[in-house]
Amino acid sequence: MNIQFSPEKLKEVNELISHYPEGKQKSALIPILHIAQGEFGGWLDAPVMDYIADMLKLLPIEVYEVATFYSMLNTKPVGTYVFEVCRTGPCMLNGSDDIIDYIKNKLGINEGETTPDGLFTLKPAECLGACGYAPMMQLGKHYKEHLTRDKVDAIIDECRKNAASKN
Amino acid sequence: MGVKLLLEHANVEGIRYYDTYRRVGGYRAAEKALKMSTADVVEEVKKSGLRGRGGAGFPTGMKWSFLAKPEGVPRHLVCNADESEPGTFKDRYLMEFLPHLLIEGLLISSYALGSNHTYIYIRGEYAWIVDILNQAIAEAKNNGWLGKNILGTGFDCEIYVHRGAGAYICGEETALIESLEGKRGNPRMKPPFPAIQGLWMRPTVVNNVETLAAVVPILNMGGDEYAKIGVGKSTGTKLLSACGNINKPGVYEIDMTIPVEEFIYSDEYCGGIPKGKRLKACIPGGSSVPIVPANLLFKTAKGETRYMNYESLSDGGFATGTMMGSGGFIVLDEDQCIVRNTMTLARFYNHESCGQCSPCREGTGWMYKILKNIEYGKGKMSDIDLLWGIQKTIDGTTICPLGDAAAWPVAAAIRHFRDEFEWHINNPDESQKHNFGLAHYADPRPVPAAV
Ligand SMILES: Cc1cc2nc3c(=O)[nH]c(=O)nc-3n(C[C@H](O)[C@H](O)[C@H](O)COP(=O)(O)O)c2cc1C
Ligand code: SF4
Ligand code: FES
Numbered sequence: 001m002n003i004q005f006s007p008e009k010l011k012e013v014n015e016l017i018s019h020y021p022e023g024k025q026k027s028a029l030i031p032i033l034h035i036a037q038g039e040f041g042g043w044l045d046a047p048v049m050d051y052i053a054d055m056l057k058l059l060p061i062e063v064y065e066v067a068t069f070y071s072m073l074n075t076k077p078v079g080t081y082v083f084e085v086c087r088t089g090p091c092m093l094n095g096s097d098d099i100i101d102y103i104k105n106k107l108g109i110n111e112g113e114t115t116p117d118g119l120f121t122l123k124p125a126e127c128l129g130a131c132g133y134a135p136m137m138q139l140g141k142h143y144k145e146h147l148t149r150d151k152v153d154a155i156i157d158e159c160r161k162n163a164a165s166k167n
Numbered sequence: 168m169g170v171k172l173l174l175e176h177a178n179v180e181g182i183r184y185y186d187t188y189r190r191v192g193g194y195r196a197a198e199k200a201l202k203m204s205t206a207d208v209v210e211e212v213k214k215s216g217l218r219g220r221g222g223a224g225f226p227t228g229m230k231w232s233f234l235a236k237p238e239g240v241p242r243h244l245v246c247n248a249d250e251s252e253p254g255t256f257k258d259r260y261l262m263e264f265l266p267h268l269l270i271e272g273l274l275i276s277s278y279a280l281g282s283n284h285t286y287i288y289i290r291g292e293y294a295w296i297v298d299i300l301n302q303a304i305a306e307a308k309n310n311g312w313l314g315k316n317i318l319g320t321g322f323d324c325e326i327y328v329h330r331g332a333g334a335y336i337c338g339e340e341t342a343l344i345e346s347l348e349g350k351r352g353n354p355r356m357k358p359p360f361p362a363i364q365g366l367w368m369r370p371t372v373v374n375n376v377e378t379l380a381a382v383v384p385i386l387n388m389g390g391d392e393y394a395k396i397g398v399g400k401s402t403g404t405k406l407l408s409a410c411g412n413i414n415k416p417g418v419y420e421i422d423m424t425i426p427v428e429e430f431i432y433s434d435e436y437c438g439g440i441p442k443g444k445r446l447k448a449c450i451p452g453g454s455s456v457p458i459v460p461a462n463l464l465f466k467t468a469k470g471e472t473r474y475m476n477y478e479s480l481s482d483g484g485f486a487t488g489t490m491m492g493s494g495g496f497i498v499l500d501e502d503q504c505i506v507r508n509t510m511t512l513a514r515f516y517n518h519e520s521c522g523q524c525s526p527c528r529e530g531t532g533w534m535y536k537i538l539k540n541i542e543y544g545k546g547k548m549s550d551i552d553l554l555w556g557i558q559k560t561i562d563g564t565t566i567c568p569l570g571d572a573a574a575w576p577v578a579a580a581i582r583h584f585r586d587e588f589e590w591h592i593n594n595p596d597e598s599q600k601h602n603f604g605l606a607h608y609a610d611p612r613p614v615p616a617a618v
Contacts, residue, residue: 131255
């Protein structure tokens with residue numbers, strides 16, 4: 001893969017860097033890693049991190065140590081659709097265990113695994129700030145709330161449809 | 168109906184957009200503040216008695232007056248929108264539906280503190296809210312409320328949204344600052360406090376979203392008037408995010424004079440417990456605060472009515488009371504399992520420990536492991552005392568308060584529900600099939616007639 005931001009993305013990145021004082025460009029690191037993850041396959045491979053380090057004039061280790069600290073930054077490959085289902089107290093009180101079991105059975109994967117077709121990853125999540133709308137999961141940029149088994153079915157169908165239309 | 172200061176216009180169609188917000192009186196407080204001296208704005212906030220809404224309840228005006236002002240060194244205001252304490256989702260509500268209220272509050276506060284570059288550090292998962300905030304910032308700028316020489320006062324201000332990437336610890340203010348500098352979210356040793364050396368070693372104030380939004384009504388009505396709402400040192404209104412086993416989960420604004428019982432059972436708020444079930448326990452201020460059984464929730468140990476405010480909720484200390492915390496109000500009905508609930512919270516804190524101090528890093532992992540054993544029928548009676556010992560070792564021995572936050576829920580669960588833990592250990596098979604139930608944690612309300 002050619003590791004290089006497109007001109008539009010580069011504009012976005014430079015805009016982010018401009019939010020911080022001269023010489024403090026390191027502050028833009030995490031927001032830029034979000035963009036990089038979106039652009040380069042959903043996770044941060046070492047060459048991607050090196051590219052960012054170079055861009056921000058950082059040592060590669062400064063990027064690695066950040067990428068491994070934050071739960072939203074993936075340092076291993078993930079499926080096209082990552083189901084991040086919250087399982088903390090308030091969601092548990094409203095049946096998140098059942099939703100997680102249902103997804104596991106339906107997709108035939110365990111927590112942290114990806115389906116063989118590379119479409120779905122199940123990633124257990126801790127409280128995502130949607131406790132009043134439980135059970136819930138994060139899917140890409142948005143939250144899916146008030147989950148039921150039927151809703152999970154519909155979400156999976158829609159993902160499959162979207163994936164098929166892209167191929 | 169209680170007083171609404173923050174959510175007054177939450178249901179106005181289009182309130183997310185500048186024109187509507189302005190039409191219902193938005194940016195009037197900013198207009199007023201920018202004509203005052205910065206010291207006078209700080210004085211209004213002091214008079215209001217506003218206490219930080221992020222969890223610790225520290226007086227905001229006092230915090231602002233600690234900000235160092237060395238000549239020639241920029242200062243910063245940082246808005247803490249990391250909101251990750253289980254049970255808490257009120258800041259999200261404010262930002263999602265009333266973004267201009269936050270922007271106006273940030274503008275006034277930036278002016279008062281002399282921050283020309285103000286940052287909103289928002290948890291990374293709230294990705295769509297980043298767009299909402301950026302849209303509101305752009306509108307505010309187009310209308311002359313941000314940028315250079317605002318309203319001809321000579322004051323310049325830019326507000327930037329900075330997205331985190333999933334780490335509860337980044338809600339702790341020094342970890343937040345580290346993260347904003349592009350590093351791992353490891354809390355710093357204090358002192359120096361952020362007010363002296365914060366973001367990029369410059370003087371910094373970190374305040375919660377709700378705290379900064381509350382500055383708007385304070386300027387509009389005046390600090391003295393604001394202080395008249397509520398009771399004692401619990402002035403003004405507080406947002407609560409209610410969840411768990413209730414009929415109407417959601418975000419509510421209360422003035423701090425209503426009884427806890429009313430908050431749970433009134434149709435104006437939580438609307439009672441679904442399916443006529445009875446109340447078992449409640450965690451009234453986010454997952455870190457002590458859980459209390461029903462019989463200690465509505466009445467204090469002295470038999471007085473317990474109210475939804477800082478003082479009343481903490482009456483009796485940890486022995487019989489709890490805390491207001493972040494306002495994440497979690498209700499457990501009679502069918503819930505205290506061991507399982509405590510286990511998920513222990514897993515949460517273990518997952519979120521930054522790992523810098525060994526009592527927190529090791530202790531949270533150990534507590535989670537023991538609780539998991541008890542929950543899955545593999546516990547020993549000595550585990551209960553072991554848990555008690557571990558939480559005591561963590562409490563107060565760590566760099567940041569996450570250690571305490573992890574210890575308190577475990578301590579409170581054992582303090583009030585020890586027999587439920589014992590039942591799990593004595594009945595490993597049965598405990599896999601059904602829960603302990605309400606037992607003697609007397610729900611102070613009679614069983615509903617319909618059931
Ligand atoms: C582990 C931990 C997590 C925290 N998370 C948050 C948070 O998500 N949001 C918040 O406003 N404050 C949080 N705080 C409190 C902040 O450190 C700080 O006290 C607060 O932002 C100050 O703002 P306030 O005075 O307006 O409440 C957290 C504290 C700790 C120890
Ligand atoms: S108490 Fe826990 S989270 Fe806080 S600094 Fe120590 S290890 Fe990190
Ligand atoms: S506990 Fe699941 S979103 Fe808060």
